[in-house]
Amino acid sequence: xxxxxxxxxxxxxxxxxxxxxxxxxxxxxxxxxxxxxxxxxxxxxxxxxxxxxxxxxxxxxxxxxxxxxxxxxxxxxxxxxxxxxxxxxxxxxxxxxxxxxxxxxxxxxxxxxxxxxxxxxxxxxxxxxxxxxxxxxxxxxxxxxxxxxxxxxxxxxxxxxxxxxxxxxxxxxxxxxxxxxxxxxxxxxxxxxxxxxxxxxxxxxxxxxxxxxxxxxxxxxxxxxxxxxxxxxxxxxxxxxxxxxxxxxxxxxxxxxxxxxxxxxxxxxxxxxxxxxxxxxxxxxxxxxxxxxxxxxxxxxxxxxxxxxxxxxxxxxxxxxxxxxxxxxxxxxxxxxxxxxxxxxxxxxxxxxxxxxxxxxxxxxxxxxxxxxxxxxxxxxxxxxxxxxxxxxxxxxxxxxxxxxxxxxxxxxxxxxxxxxxxxxxxxxxxxxxxxxxxx
Amino acid sequence: xxxxxxxxxxxxxxxxxxxxxxxxxxxxxxxxxxxxxxxxxxxxxxxxxxxxxxxxxxxxxxxxxxxxxxxxxxxxxxxxxxxxxxxxxxxxxxxxxxxxxxxxxxxxxxxxxxxxxxxxxxxxxxxxxxxxxxxxxxxxxxxxxxxxxxxxxxxxxxx
Numbered sequence: 001x002x003x004x005x006x007x008x009x010x011x012x013x014x015x016x017x018x019x020x021x022x023x024x025x026x027x028x029x030x031x032x033x034x035x036x037x038x039x040x041x042x043x044x045x046x047x048x049x050x051x052x053x054x055x056x057x058x059x060x061x062x063x064x065x066x067x068x069x070x071x072x073x074x075x076x077x078x079x080x081x082x083x084x085x086x087x088x089x090x091x092x093x094x095x096x097x098x099x100x101x102x103x104x105x106x107x108x109x110x111x112x113x114x115x116x117x118x119x120x121x122x123x124x125x126x127x128x129x130x131x132x133x134x135x136x137x138x139x140x141x142x143x144x145x146x147x148x149x150x151x152x153x154x155x156x157x158x159x160x161x162x163x164x165x166x167x168x169x170x171x172x173x174x175x176x177x178x179x180x181x182x183x184x185x186x187x188x189x190x191x192x193x194x195x196x197x198x199x200x201x202x203x204x205x206x207x208x209x210x211x212x213x214x215x216x217x218x219x220x221x222x223x224x225x226x227x228x229x230x231x232x233x234x235x236x237x238x239x240x241x242x243x244x245x246x247x248x249x250x251x252x253x254x255x256x257x258x259x260x261x262x263x264x265x266x267x268x269x270x271x272x273x274x275x276x277x278x279x280x281x282x283x284x285x286x287x288x289x290x291x292x293x294x295x296x297x298x299x300x301x302x303x304x305x306x307x308x309x310x311x312x313x314x315x316x317x318x319x320x321x322x323x324x325x326x327x328x329x330x331x332x333x334x335x336x337x338x339x340x341x342x343x344x345x346x347x348x349x350x351x352x353x354x355x356x357x358x359x360x361x362x363x364x365x366x367x368x369x370x371x372x373x374x375x376x377x378x379x380x381x382x383x384x385x386x387x388x389x390x391x392x393x394x395x396x397x398x399x400x401x402x403x404x405x406x407x408x409x410x411x412x413x414x415x416x417x418x419x420x421x422x423x424x425x426x427x428x429x430x431x432x433x434x435x436x437x438x439x440x
Numbered sequence: 441x442x443x444x445x446x447x448x449x450x451x452x453x454x455x456x457x458x459x460x461x462x463x464x465x466x467x468x469x470x471x472x473x474x475x476x477x478x479x480x481x482x483x484x485x486x487x488x489x490x491x492x493x494x495x496x497x498x499x500x501x502x503x504x505x506x507x508x509x510x511x512x513x514x515x516x517x518x519x520x521x522x523x524x525x526x527x528x529x530x531x532x533x534x535x536x537x538x539x540x541x542x543x544x545x546x547x548x549x550x551x552x553x554x555x556x557x558x559x560x561x562x563x564x565x566x567x568x569x570x571x572x573x574x575x576x577x578x579x580x581x582x583x584x585x586x587x588x589x590x591x592x593x594x595x596x597x598x599x
Binding site for chain 1: 451454455458462463466499503504508509510511
């Protein structure tokens with residue numbers, strides 16, 4: 001837990017000194033604590049927990065919460081609140097944090113009844129981690145913190161029921177058979193996957209599906225690492241700063257299978273010119289992503305891991321005619337050769353250490369096995385261009401929200417999550433001299 | 441842009457209306473009418489809202505509403521066969537001369553007079569959107585001084 005203490009948080013902070021179950025790490029600023037929790041969550045998939053006091057302490061968590069919301073990161077933000085009898089009276093360090101965070105949370109709780117607190121904590125973890133992950137705020141008034149009672153904890157998360165939280169949806173076999181039928185006929189198919197593959201733990205399923213079908217695979221920045229970049233099928237990543245081959249292949253595709261991705265504007269550019277001739281299959285756990293940015297011809301509501309695993313099973317059980325894509329793969333190979341990645345620069349002739357060189361050498365030194373956390377800006381794009389991510393959860397970056405100052409605290413959180421990982425580095429941000437210390 | 445009627449079944453808890461209204465306001469939709477009340481199950485409330493909005497944008501909004509943990513179900517009734525009613529109470533200027541005229545009009549619309557003063561009447565009236573408009577148009581020349589509406593409440597028709 002990354003916890004910054006304060007007046008409306010004294011009881012919980014003191015309790016932390018008396019427990020060995022929870023390791024409390026003190027950040028220099030609440031925002032840093034929020035990003036450390038995110039770094040922890042992004043590097044492991046487990047929920048990251050941050051804590052801040054009421055009022056200004058809480059508002060300093062707004063950016064990490066909004067950031068977690070954009071990238072679907074399971075973040076638990078616990079905030080202190082003034083005594084209930086002072087709420088609404090402009091009490092010292094009072095901010096309606098429940099109200100402030102309404103549009104940037106998956107869910108939030110203002111705890112009014114202390115006996116509910118144990119259940120609400122469980123609910124918060126369940127909501128943050130189930131389905132499409134996201135941030136959950138628990139705002140705890142001081143009198144609730146001071147209450148002395150024997151808590152009743154649920155035995156496990158499975159026991160906790162949240163009525164508005166449905167079981168993760170699963171694709172029907174009929175829909176998946178349609179995908180396979182379309183894929184067999186396709187001349188220029190591309191699999192476009194995003195962060196959903198990583199958050200649902202579908203890396204192995206993705207790799208198997210790619211192997212069984214032989215189709216080219218393009219990632220988003222959120223998906224980096226789930227598919228090996230050195231595979232002949234890999235288009236690595238596409239979008240505004242991605243590979244030429246990736247962008248051209250997606251643009252010219254006749255069948256685009258999107259899995260756990262949301263057609264972000266940094267991926268599509270002008271949406272009407274994005275894959276204009278492709279039949280679009282969109283598999284996503286979140287129904288609200290279907291048709292949001294790009295009209296899908298076949299929207300499939302499903303947990304990505306289930307869908308990809310089931311596709312592999314159906315292929316193996318019912319047979320599958322691989323598409324005839326020899327020519328398509330040839331064209332892609334030619335693009336990759338003509339426009340190689342990373343973009344070239346004169347490594348030997350420059351008298352200076354270019355950022356690209358620094359990143360590339362870091363890649364060589366760490367054999368591409370480090371977790372890299374970045375800030376936002378040019379260096380963030382150079383990172384995956386020159387550091388080819390081979391495994392999921394190794395590229396830790398603020399992608400949807402684009403929060404500068406994210407890198408250093410996120411790297412600390414990742415280090416806490418994986419202390420034995422043999423190397424970790426943070427790239428020096430180019431954003432501005434104060435980056436990494438405060439909100440930008 | 442068309443007027444749409446949204447109907448959401450939600451948990452009867454604090455903050456739920458703020459979440460639902462915030463989802464609309466965050467997208468710049470003006471809520472024309474809004475009604476909230478508990479259902480036959482006291483744990484649940486129904487929110488009925490009418491909104492003038494671009495259909496595609498509203499569709500995105502409804503899908504986002506459906507994701508809220510406190511929202512059990514949400515529907516756009518526009519394409520659904522439904523019945524909708526609204527209760528209006530309106531205070532109208534009246535004199536000894538016009539009182540009987542107004543009462544006669546109220547009778548034609550099956551409205552009720554619920555308060556009589558020397559200078560005004562309060563009329564209670566129920567109907568769908570069109571009937572409410574028609575009635576208010578007729579009554580307007582007498583001088584409406586105050587008006588309160590419940591906003592539409594709606595249910596899908598039975599099969």
